[in-house]
Amino acid sequence: MQAHDKPLRVLLVEDNAGDARLIREILVEARPWPALELVHAERLSAGLSHLASDGVNVVLLDLGLPDSQGLETFLSVHACAPHVPVVVLTGLNDEAVALRALHEGAQDYLVKAGLESDQLPRAVRYAIERKQAEQALRRTVAELEAKTSELESFTYSVSHDLKEPLRTMEAFSQFLLEDYAERLDEQGRDYLERMGRAGARLRQMIEELLVLARVGQRSQEAVRVDVRELVNNIVSAMQVAVDEKGLHVELESGLPAVAGDLYHTEQIFGNLFSNALKFNHAAEPLVRIGVRSVEDGRATFYVQDNGIGVEPEYHERIFQVFQQLHRREEYEGTGAGLAIVKRAAEALGGSVRLESSLGAGATFLVQLPVWESGSAASETKAA
């Protein structure tokens, strides 16, 4: 908020002497602030130098000046002092330009011809307050982003450090088993084996937390990722398990390439494919991968199986880390896979959701930005 003891400094950039006089009279009479100081410039160049040196709180800007015309006038002022709110003054025929200025970051516009005495002070006051709110919001967003990224690297380093004592525990319980197993009775050996399994499980959870922390970091520059090739590689990497299960894989031809990076895309399709393989007891197990639609530069891929499916009430929960719907001995794993998928999709500016009911198989829908040569990189960044 504007401190009340400090005068409000208004920069008026207006080349028409009559308009300038009118505006000054309105502002002086209305006194939107206890103390108000009006700085007047007739040319853009003079306005910019006031803006650079003086502590201007708000700009009233005529777009048609001797040394600058139209939207350019606003863009120059905004570039020079992006934190200072600008109210654009315009003639009757220029509203279209004024609207574009609003779109580019102006706080408000006023048509000079119909200027009423209370309109101008109100516009000035609101412009300042809106700009302050906007900046506060921007700061909050920046702080949140910094905190999130800090949290990711915290998760990463903590998970990494946790591996060290775990490694020691695992080694010595293994030594115990190797050297003293005969001196233990059956129950003693059972205890040791339980410790070993818990240790292995802890290690897997730590490894997955490390992956989760890494996929949370947004990728820098989007590159073209060929989904068909990627899925083929994933299937070959799991070929043994695929053959063992007798899984039939159908991969649609003509999948669009996505704008992202290999690591994130691999995490998405790799985890979805391995789930489709794991949670499937059908007589003829099947996975279909393809694209359902492409719209507005985004493709919706599907990974569909005829496996055990998921009841609708659990559709949210399964995307949380370490959430499992089954008893531990039924399926391997810790329940981090879908959390990794979700984070990876979000990091690429996409999303994932599930269509499924119990016993009817599951269809995961992944929406990702499509690679369009040239424009894709900047689109992903903005997303």
Added chain:
Amino acid sequence: MERYRPVQVLVVDDSPDDVMIAQRAFRASRVVNELSIARDGQEAIDLMRRASNPPELVLLDIKLPRLSGHEVLKQVRADHQLAALPVVMLSASQRQEDIIESYRLGANSYIQKPVAFGRFQEILEIFATYWFEVATLPE
């Protein structure tokens, strides 16, 4: 496989647990003649310079008291007598900076501290075979 030639190995590690794990791996392996242990960087340098039976292979941690593993490596490579000594970094660090710096300073290899003990023994045998059966080192 050929019979291994017994090798003098120096392990530089400040964690007593890791030292015990290393000792067990050496006992189980067929390659080690004698294992010396240094618990910090300075002790490692002193051992390498003074030992009547100097080490032929060094497994070097990075995070060490007194001299860091990187400091030790720098001194080894600058020392005329020790310059060709095979040095394998054995660290828990996954940081790229640590890995790159190790190679820049002349490490022969960088191994992440393995989680599984069996893997430790395997790594040891691979290195001994490579350095003392395959590679040629100065006399």
